[in-house]
């Protein structure tokens with residue numbers, strides 16, 4: 663099936679992790695037709711490995727070091743990709759994670775800031791940086807990676823990771839509503855637990871297998887489950903869909 667990705671330029675954040683969603687998304691977009699996939703991460707050594715893997719598929723790629731919580735870094739990142747490829751058709755906001763694990767009763771606002779900056783402000787910054795060029799072309803697709811934690815309440819009050827991802831849901835809808843007239847679509851993929859570096863400790867599979875007991879479909883998410891949903895939103899198959907939160911979590915979140 664032609665996903666309509668031929669000739670497209672994508673930018674994927676958080677693409678350094680060699681077992682993460684970002685790398686899987688970047689490779690799938692390249693395989694499915696994108697001409698160039700620029701990748702970025704705070705960890706440039708790993709990000710270079712992802713760019714090399716994309717080039718091995720016969721597609722163009724550059725790896726750019728950027729901290730997506732830093733406005734100057736994000737501006738420099740987008741400029742670099744625009745200078746190289748002249749456009750960004752698809753932005754995948756994947757970078758994120760749990761930035762603070764301080765319990766609510768002991769936490770300070772500075773602890774809460776960390777999750778909000780990493781998961782919400784980062785996405786607001788990257789979207790802000792690509793908007794003018796997408797508006798000019800009257801076309802663009804943005805996919806934000808959210809989380810099933812927005813619909814789970816047992817991880818303690820003041821779980822700012824979940825709160826920051828709920829902000830991502832709302833921002834996705836706000837952006838989608840306001841930019842639809844400019845030809846820009848924005849959707850969110852909300853993963854269930856998967857064995858990436860997001861899961862702490864060495865036994866990631868063991869942890870996911872334990873969590874899988876509570877998942878209706880009886881297994882955790884794979885990197886490719888999340889990449890497939892992201893590619894769907896990036897593609898023309900979803901050309902009439904915007905402002906949606908798609909939970910890819912084996913039936914854990916139903917709404």
Ligand SMILES: NC(=O)c1ccc[n+]([C@@H]2O[C@H](COP(=O)([O-])OP(=O)(O)OC[C@H]3O[C@@H](n4cnc5c(N)ncnc54)[C@H](O)[C@@H]3O)[C@@H](O)[C@H]2O)c1
Pocket residue numbers: 675676677678679680681682683684702703704705728729730731756757758759760780807808809810852853854855856857858859860861
């Ligand atoms: N794996 C899961 O179980 C799970 C579940 C729900 C949501 N998510 C979300 O999926 C997204 C991807 O995470 P993953 O599971 O692939 O984890 P991962 O840790 O394997 O990858 C995250 C990547 O983001 C990068 N990163 C972190 N902070 C950054 C910053 N400030 N600037 C630039 N890059 C930065 C890391 O270096 C890493 O390469 C995250 O937004 C996470 O919240 C993951």
